[in-house]
Amino acid sequence: MTSNALLMHPATWFILAALLMPVLNRIHPMLQKLTLVMVPALSIFLIYHLPESFGTVTWMGFDLVFGRVDKLTFVFLNVFTLMALIGGFYCMHVTESGQHTAAFLYVAGALGVTLCGDYLTLFVFWELMAFASTFLIWYRRKKKSIDAGFRYLLVHTTGGLILLGGILLRYRNVGVEGLAFEQIAQDGATLADYLIMVGFMLNAAVPPIHAWLPDAYPEATVTGAVFMCAFTTKTAVYVLARAFPGFEALAILGAVMALYGVGYAVIENDARRILAYHIVSQVGYMVCGIGIGTAMALNGTCAHAYAHILYKALLFMGVGAVLEMTGKSKLNELGGLWKTMPFALVFTVIGGIAISGFPLTSGFISKSMIIAGAGEAHRPVLLVMLTLASVGTFLSVGIKLPYFIWFGKDSGVKGREAYWNMNLAMCIAAFFCLFLGFGPGTAWLYSMLPFDVNYHPYTSYHLSETLQILSFTGLGFYLMVKKLTPEDHMSLDLDWFYRKGAKGFMWLAKHPVHAFNEWMDTLYRTVGTPLTLALARLFTWFDKEGIDFTIDGSARQVVEGGNKLRQIQTGQIQQYIGSAVAAVFVILAAVLLLV
């Protein structure tokens, strides 16, 4: 890769900044703060000046493509860099350089995956993301976070290995050409392609391989969760949209996960876990859109990914601000914060109405595109499932979350407004949630989508449908608000299998395997050791009496023979010649007589 290509790749700057972060902080903390926003700002500038292809390196016969830019790439690059800027502002008050290093390496991984044009490069950046983001969980330094971080790392390592298996199989089946990261047709898909798809689906948190997300994100640092909610799942959406549009399994699983996520969000108690389950639900819309695979559905997927990253980050920032200021994130421990944290309330409500798809917000013009895509593709079941998920979204995040944190019962928890940088970051995200929702903002977003847009969200019927659904969901909440009061318990999910499975494995190791080991140890000490000693004595005897006797005897014979030979050697040349002549004479006589 030429130095020019290296410098134009936005991931380069994030990696460089990540490595220099501790040094910059040591020189002056202000340098670190500036870097946190200057590098994302630079990357926003860079992505507008990228050529269609750059940074191709030939390595051991493989073409590694670090830069491939088309419309699908650009819309994701655009929102990733914008999100990095918002995240940079939000985490500015954090002095610990390691957290920023992890966050920037994580962003670099996401940008690398989005820009790459081959599976080998993709895999390297994919693993960088998993590795770096684990530290965003560990840096919270609580036991639960450490444990959750290990589970997160193990699950993602497994997913990475499945992906690698698919890539290697594809290389064996197709050859070097098969490593190009391009669209795969459903009809010709092989086991290799499905393994790659499963690897991608794990990062997109598609059930039943989704449980790592609501397990890990609520345990991350306040600022780390803001980064994490934006990049891992949406990078997975990008790669699925790139490689697997039109795969029926994705359409069905996407609609299922949209409902699965909101179902858990309705019953959860921890604010950040509610939001984590909502990522599952919202990414479900995108996965379903990819599965439907029409131009409208794929446009909707990209638009929704853009809108979702911003409002989900806003929501994580809002409840993160509450966690930062009060030390609490469980709804049953919160309530009545409207007096002390009104700004966080307003920003969170903006995020809440955007995720619910209120008119004049980003969710209205993006989510509806996927649902309309399902309708146009004559998929009424998917349409109803996705619409029902939007009911649950408004119920749990639009109303339940802000109600029980800022209103509800007065918990007596004393909060105070978040730091200025956190409020600024929330303000930027809130601005985009509203800006994208109408007029020039919508037109700007639609102009970035991969296909030409022939969709008008502001029709009277769509407005009527949305207002009815949301308003009557509000009525439903009003009627059963007591029923929905959060409870201080956790809910089981499919991580039960590996969490309990790991405990079962530990039990197996501690009890039967350990007992067998102990028994073998005793057996060896009582039978094995004496037997070994007896055998050793036998071999010693054999060595002494058998081998040594033979070898020593041979040596003695050689020495004696040598002595005798030495005695018959007189040193007189005449005797030697005479002996030789006699010997020749004897041989000749023998030959003559015998022949």
Add this chain to the structure above:
Amino acid sequence: MVKIIGFLRDRSGLLKWLFFLWLVCTVVFDVMALRHEPHFFGDTIIGFWSGFGLLGCLAMGFICKGIYHLWLMQDEDYYDK
């Protein structure tokens, strides 16, 4: 901002009636809305999405909470036991 929220909270009774009025307005608006080619039968029924929103919300609340209480609910230290 706290004053505005406080002002509104003090008038929660009025807000409640305004909300009910809003609900009626949304159904009335549905009568007037220009309908596109229906994607499924619900698109042809006036007020369908009102019922869908209310019943969907109630059903989701009861079903999810029901499953939670019957099966999924565990103590916070469930995995540490």
